[in-house]
Amino acid sequence: MFITVTFILLFILWVLFSGKFDLFHLSLGAISCAMVAAFCGKLLFQDKSRHLGGRLAEAGRFLRYLAWLLIQIVQANFHVIGLALSGRRLRRDLDPHIFHFKTVLRHDFSKFVLANSITLTPGTVTIRIHGDTLYIHAISKKAAGDLAEDSISEMERRVGHIFERHNLCFIADKDNQA
């Protein structure tokens, strides 16, 4: 089942790569896609509990999240440029420190998205994930923002909304405690 989906996805990619629609190249593509799907099918979809409709909905929500993330990335770049060009003020603005951050997200993929989003947003870089603890390096106290507080951060809530709807009550719990 998932191997078929992988095959279709890969075949779309193949057509994009190849740009040739004669029978010979398309059949070569089919063979290549079958080989790669056989090798990587289990690799790409590790969590088989959710079905395809859910995946599509997740993809749609993820695209909307990307738009929000792009704004954050641009902000992050202006932040870096501002720091880099700030002359003597540079040393005053910097206050690098490392803090720990416990996430409520469960799945590997959502942790991956969260970690890379943290890396791309202003002032913070994920160092490593250990269980459900993220080690984060922040460039200044202010940049750490709401990640440094005990409550659930905005980014985490957004990622949770994309991938872990069933987990939401848990998220609300943590909110109430905070």
Place this chain on the structure above:
Amino acid sequence: MKKTALLIIAVLGILLLRAAEDLPFWGDPQSPASVHLSDYYLEESYEETSVPNIVTSVLADYRGYDTMFETVVIFCAGITVLIVLRRTHRRRAKVISPRPERPGADIILQTAARLLVPMMQLFALYVVAHGHHSPGGGFQGGVILGSSLILLALSYDIQMALHRFKEKLVLLFSAGGVLLYAAIGLACLFLGRNFLAYGAWAALLGISEPEAHSHGMLGVEIGVAITVLCIMFSLYIDLASGGDLDEGL
């Protein structure tokens, strides 16, 4: 020591630059290489092989012999590293210190690898299959395929990559790629032509002779890609684990 090296390099560089003055200009139409040889390839190669990319047709057809032994060189290099480094359980002594225990699995790397590896492999197969039309071919495609396996071994560990692609298979395939190349050439010999004269396949497959050349080149490049893939991967696993194939970088 550093200064001596700098001196040697400077002297050598000046000598090479002096020597380069005597070479024909870049793209000089009067130079010996381009008086008759280049013209012939430029004008005739498409009619003879029906491959638009002249580089590929020269590499895999006109100079097929050369390319075959280049593949053999790669194969030999891989085997040599294997002989020097690979330790069987009979003679095992830890040279490389074991990887330090790290808290937590590397979820970020592993997920990125899961997303990128299928794409890389498909791209590599595309490069192999479209060597006739775009820059590419067996060597490049093999390198990308090999590095996709290396990415797996880097982000998980060598055991996981080896579980998907057993060491025995790696070695068998690395020899198999060279043999595939040679077999395509030998078959031409049996069909009554010269070694690696792909035109011999035309009658057998029922296609025109230029097309036979084109398909022959594709087969040869698949052979090259298999060898390069296996040797890349085998070099990595032997070098990264010091011959023990246990954990790697």
Place this chain on the structure above:
Amino acid sequence: MTHFFISSGVIILLLMFVVLYRVVKGPTPLDRILGVNVIGTKTMVLIVLIGTLYERVEMFVDIALTYALLNFIASLAAARFFQRHKKIHLEEEERGEGAAC
């Protein structure tokens, strides 16, 4: 547009030389890896830029994609290698810094 592309390529090249300062200077090997990674991604842009100038983008895009993938794996492998053999490298770094001071 050709002039614009050529000048932006030259600017990228010049900025790459500035990053090269970090690669040469260090001080830790990881700074060098970082610099090489940045230079590698920019090389990829340069390749596409050259393709645009020669009007053969379809050729150069393949090379650029290959370069992007290999550059990623190279910096990953370098970082992992450092992680494993860090003792040797850090001792070198201490000595180097001591000499500089």
Place this chain on the structure above:
Amino acid sequence: MLDILVIIFMVMGLFFFFGTTVGIVRFPDFYTRTHAAGKGDTLSVMLMLFGLALYNLHHLSPATLLVSGKIVIICVVVFIASPTATHAIMDAGYEAKVRHWSRPGAPKDPQDNSGEKQ
């Protein structure tokens, strides 16, 4: 019209790359340099590639559309790979205990801060 868009994208990419470069050269320690590299690299490469992909659409045809699609695929690869590489380099540095730069006059070593919130 398209040219203006392309120029805007390219110039923005160059500007962010300039910021990255200055950050990499000027920031005081390895960790902060990684910040500059990780963020600036991703965005500047994506902007410049996107500009070139747009320029490629000058002669609109299926072939150029496919080439632009390929450039967008490079963007996606960079978008996945660049933060991951940043994280890997940072992780290696953290594990090797590369020295921290801390503000002159800061009360304590920033490494100690790590256990503060949990």
